[in-house]
Amino acid sequence: MKNIISALAIAAITFASCNSADKKNTDADVKVDSSATSMHTDIVQSQSESPIHGILTGYLQVKNALTNDNGNDAADGGKAISEAMAKLDKSSLSAAQAKAYNAVADDLKENAEHINENSGKIDHQREHFEMLSQDMYDLVKSFDKTQTLYKDFCPMANDKKGAFWISETKEIKNPYLGKKMPTCGEVKEEIK
Amino acid sequence: MKLFKKILLALLIVFIIIQFIRPAHNLSEQVLPTDIAKIYAVPDSVLHLLNIACYDCHSDNTRYPYYAYVQPGAWIMARHVRHGKADLNFSEFGTYSIRKQQSKLKAIVSQIKDDEMPLTSYKLMHADARLSNEEKDLIMNWATATKNNFQNK
Numbered sequence: 001m002k003n004i005i006s007a008l009a010i011a012a013i014t015f016a017s018c019n020s021a022d023k024k025n026t027d028a029d030v031k032v033d034s035s036a037t038s039m040h041t042d043i044v045q046s047q048s049e050s051p052i053h054g055i056l057t058g059y060l061q062v063k064n065a066l067t068n069d070n071g072n073d074a075a076d077g078g079k080a081i082s083e084a085m086a087k088l089d090k091s092s093l094s095a096a097q098a099k100a101y102n103a104v105a106d107d108l109k110e111n112a113e114h115i116n117e118n119s120g121k122i123d124h125q126r127e128h129f130e131m132l133s134q135d136m137y138d139l140v141k142s143f144d145k146t147q148t149l150y151k152d153f154c155p156m157a158n159d160k161k162g163a164f165w166i167s168e169t170k171e172i173k174n175p176y177l178g179k180k181m182p183t184c185g186e187v188k189e190e191i192k
Numbered sequence: 193m194k195l196f197k198k199i200l201l202a203l204l205i206v207f208i209i210i211q212f213i214r215p216a217h218n219l220s221e222q223v224l225p226t227d228i229a230k231i232y233a234v235p236d237s238v239l240h241l242l243n244i245a246c247y248d249c250h251s252d253n254t255r256y257p258y259y260a261y262v263q264p265g266a267w268i269m270a271r272h273v274r275h276g277k278a279d280l281n282f283s284e285f286g287t288y289s290i291r292k293q294q295s296k297l298k299a300i301v302s303q304i305k306d307d308e309m310p311l312t313s314y315k316l317m318h319a320d321a322r323l324s325n326e327e328k329d330l331i332m333n334w335a336t337a338t339k340n341n342f343q344n345k
Contacts, residue, residue, distance in 0.1 A: 107292040127302055131295045138291075 050146045051092055052101075052139050054084025055108070059136045060168055062115055066129060066175035067182065071122040074129075078115030081132075085109055100142030104135040111135065126176055130163045137166060140191055148192050154185035164188065210263040215270035218277075220252035226286030232341075238334045242282065245310050245321040249276030252283040257317070272314075290342060297339040301332045 050056070061077030085108065093101060111132040118124045140149055150167045157163040157176030165175050172185045223230065229239060248254045249272055259265040280296055288296065303309040305328075310321045323331075 103289055104291050106289050107295050110292065111295065127299075131298065135291060 050143050051088055051097070052084075052143050053146070054087065055081055056136070056140065058082075058084055058112070059132065059166065062125075062129060062132070063165055063167065063175045064173075066122070066126060067173040067178060069122060069178040071119045071125060074122070074125050075116045075119035078112045078117075078125075081112035082109060082116065085112070097142055100138055104138050107131065108135040108139075122178075126157075129165070129175060130158050133163070133165045137164070140166060145192055148190060150187045151189040151191060152185045153188045156181065156184050166191075207263075213263065215266055217256060218252060218254040218270075218273050220283065224252070224283050224286075226284050228282045228285035231286045232338050235334065238330055241323065241327055241331055244318070245323055245327075247282065248318075249273050249314070250280045250282050251277075252281070259317075272311075294339050294342055297335045300335045304328050304332055 058077050058080030061080055062074045063077075065071070065073030065077055085105070088101075090098060090101070111128040114128045115125045115132065118128075137151060147168065150170055151164055152167050152172055152174075153162060153164040154174055154176060155162040157174070163176055167173070170187060172183050172187070174182050174184045177184055228234060234242070254269075254273055256269075260269050280299075285293060285296070300309075304323075310318075310323070315322045
């Protein structure tokens with residue numbers, strides 16, 4: 001009986017120490033994780049120096065979703081734009097920036113909302129994306145550039161009247177025609 | 193049968209009561225300085241079409257038909273008008289930014305071209321809002337010309 005109890009005791013101690021070793025490991029993992037997160041936040045913050053960063057991110061999400069004919073993702077991007085607009089601190093803008101922003105704000109908001117509400121109607125989303133792109137172009141031109149952007153133009157889009165869009169990559173991926181004609185268009189301007 | 197009569201009576205009472213809950217009418221006495229006809233040239237022919245096919249829901253003045261005085265007709269109508277005005281109000285067109293005005297003119301063209309507007313339910317009740325192709329062209333050409341005018345400025 002005594003033997004059994006001591007065996008159990010040893011087992012329990014070993015088990016507990018193993019456990020605590022495991023715990024240490026997990027603690028260390030957590031530490032690594034948290035430092036990774038804080039680094040990540042730093043990166044995000046340095047990128048978001050531009051007050052319109054959130055709006056641009058939402059716009060590019062819409063653009064990339066439309067190149068893949070994905071109305072649902074485009075809708076999410078529209079929502080991201082609305083949310084970024086709500087968060088934007090207007091008092092941080094210079095007079096010139098505020099002027100550029102106010103000139104397009106109501107239009108930008110409405111186009112973003114329409115794109116958000118019409119996930120099942122991609123043609124309608126694209127119509128609003130054409131107007132949204134004009135707003136976005138005016139914005140990125142008036143704000144400090146944190147990344148190189150490209151103004152692309154496709155003469156086939158918008159009922160063959162032609163339309164442009166803003167892209168973060170030099171490679172052409174057409175958001176108006178999507179997978180039907182992904183490479184229609186050319187870079188018209190490099191916005192640096 | 194007795195139960196059936198009771199239910200009928202209850203419904204009748206509800207129907208009478210709801211008649212007293214009336215939404216405010218969308219009627220403005222004055223033409224605002226922001227009205228589209230005050231800021232841009234709108235030919236009479238186009239203005240007439242806007243009046244009969246669009247203004248009931250997209251302006252500060254709705255023409256109320258008889259069924260708008262019986263509930264729940266007026267409620268449904270008030271809702272349509274509220275949503276319509278939120279999307280586009282010709283009476284307040286001048287309050288929009290130039291960019292938004294351009295977008296609206298473009299949207300007018302595409303909505304009419306795609307037969308999205310006027311709404312089917314509206315056309316059902318308003319025979320004069322069923323626009324002929326010539327009438328549609330008239331509105332679309334005017335909206336396009338007005339929009340192009342901005343860009344040349």
